Amino acid sequence: MKAIICGAGIAGLTLAWWLERDGWDVVLVEREDGPRAGGYMIDFFGSGYDVAEMMGLLPELNKAHTRVAELSYVDHNEHGEGGIACSRVASVFDGRILSLMRGALEQALLDAVKGRIHIRYGTTIEQVSDGDAVTVRLSDGSVQRGDLLVGADGVHSRVRELVFGSQERYLRYLGYHAASFVLRDDELGRRVGDRFVMVGVPGRQAGLYPTNDGRLAASFIHASPDRAIPQDPQQALCKLYGNLGGLVRWTLRQMPQDGEVFYDQVAQIEMDYWSRGSIVLIGDACHAVSLMAGQGASLAAGGAFVLAEELRTGAGVGRAIAAYERRMRPFVQDRQRTGRKTARWFVPTEHWRMTARRIAFAAARLPGATAVLRAAFSPLRDSVVERPVEARAA
Numbered sequence: 001m002k003a004i005i006c007g008a009g010i011a012g013l014t015l016a017w018w019l020e021r022d023g024w025d026v027v028l029v030e031r032e033d034g035p036r037a038g039g040y041m042i043d044f045f046g047s048g049y050d051v052a053e054m055m056g057l058l059p060e061l062n063k064a065h066t067r068v069a070e071l072s073y074v075d076h077n078e079h080g081e082g083g084i085a086c087s088r089v090a091s092v093f094d095g096r097i098l099s100l101m102r103g104a105l106e107q108a109l110l111d112a113v114k115g116r117i118h119i120r121y122g123t124t125i126e127q128v129s130d131g132d133a134v135t136v137r138l139s140d141g142s143v144q145r146g147d148l149l150v151g152a153d154g155v156h157s158r159v160r161e162l163v164f165g166s167q168e169r170y171l172r173y174l175g176y177h178a179a180s181f182v183l184r185d186d187e188l189g190r191r192v193g194d195r196f197v198m199v200g201v202p203g204r205q206a207g208l209y210p211t212n213d214g215r216l217a218a219s220f221i222h223a224s225p226d227r228a229i230p231q232d233p234q235q236a237l238c239k240l241y242g243n244l245g246g247l248v249r250w251t252l253r254q255m256p257q258d259g260e261v262f263y264d265q266v267a268q269i270e271m272d273y274w275s276r277g278s279i280v281l282i283g284d285a286c287h288a289v290s291l292m293a294g295q296g297a298s299l300a301a302g303g304a305f306v307l308a309e310e311l312r313t314g315a316g317v318g319r320a321i322a323a324y325e326r327r328m329r330p331f332v333q334d335r336q337r338t339g340r341k342t343a344r345w346f347v348p349t350e351h352w353r354m355t356a357r358r359i360a361f362a363a364a365r366l367p368g369a370t371a372v373l374r375a376a377f378s379p380l381r382d383s384v385v386e387r388p389v390e391a392r393a394a
């Protein structure tokens with residue numbers, strides 16, 4: 001059996017790993033010219049953590065884990081306004097949570113498929129036609145025929161556009177823009193220490209945290225009624241965040257001026273169905289939950305695993321895809337609802353909500369707060385993966 005996978009990100013690489021192990025011939029195409037380092041930090045837990053464990057990736061991922069001691073809110077003069085010890089959050093997940101740069105997670109997956117799967121970098125899918133088999137024309141001019149075509153090409157998926165129609169039909173804009181970049185600055189590093197420092201005013205929030213290779217990563221989220229991405233993201237960030245105090249101004253001065261700045265809308269993808277015949281979408285391409293839900297990478301890995309597991313039953317590609325959708329959909333819908341609710345608290349646009357958030361963080365330091373946190377976070381601990389013994393990697 002042959003699978004063509006478009007997108008060598010979290011979902012695509014995870015699926016490629018499992019399918020190759022199950023004896024599939026895998027063709028993996030990736031638009032970028034090579035892996036991208038850095039990006040932004042993700043919390044990796046639940047389904048993603050379970051899948052990584054079954055793939056034997058935890059030793060590598062533990063090495064890449066960034067130990068952040070505290071999430072600290074500070075004012076424009078860097079005076080503390082409250083926060084929470086990250087160990088408290090980790091204990092809610094019984095320690096089964098990792099803080100990773102997205103690039104480090106992708107690199108661990110790349111190392112796992114190395115020598116087993118050839119990735120066609122700098123290549124995308126230009127045309128798709130389906131019948132008994134799926135035929136695609138690639139941007140390098142070649143034509144591939146497969147038993148399965150998987151769109152694992154992220155929130156702005158090309159496969160989705162080619163097969164299911166325009167992005168506008170499926171993208172739910174959550175009213176925010178997000179940006180991030182990685183920098184190296186010893187003085188800033190000393191000021192930040194081992195904290196995730198956040199500075200905010202209603203509708204705008206900047207954050208700075210250490211990466212585990214001695215650098216820093218900066219993140220920015222702001223409310224914007226206009227979903228369009230600015231022509232010059234660097235200039236827009238300087239204009240929007242330049243008045244958030246010395247720490248943020250200094251950070252902005254270190255912003256790379258080339259393409260190393262991530263900037264995108266904060267959005268979810270909602271579709272009534274994720275497949276047509278032997279063509280199926282996985283990960284953000286069909287169910288982006290957004291950074292507000294903080295679980296997109298975990299769900300991307302979880303969905304890839306579930307699809308591979310259903311394909312392994314031998315019931316046929318069509319039935320496997322239907323079973324994958326049935327298993328994933330309730331889970332994803334729940335996380336999308338959570339993400340939409342969280343947005344209002346993640347980057348509040350009202351003063352009262354910012355005050356309420358500060359009070360909540362102060363309360364989180366009190367004895368007994370762990371029980372409250374555990375209750376609040378417990379749905380996030382659920383996993384789409386049942387970790388059956390036969391699915392464990394040898």
Ligand SMILES: Cc1cc2nc3c(=O)[nH]c(=O)nc-3n(C[C@H](O)[C@H](O)[C@H](O)COP(=O)(O)OP(=O)(O)OC[C@H]3O[C@@H](n4cnc5c(N)ncnc54)[C@H](O)[C@@H]3O)c2cc1C
Nearest residue numbers: 007009010011031042043153154158283284295296297298
């Ligand atoms: C700021 C921020 C913070 C986040 N925080 C978290 C978090 O804490 N926890 C968490 O779990 N998730 C988090 N996420 C979400 C997470 O990064 C995504 O949900 C996850 O990366 C989705 O994986 P994916 O494989 O579906 O897509 P991606 O990781 O986006 O991979 C898609 C791949 O497809 C490639 N591609 C795109 N178009 C094409 C094309 N036309 N042809 C070929 N290849 C193509 C891309 O180059 C990429 O390699 C965050 C996201 C952001 C933006």
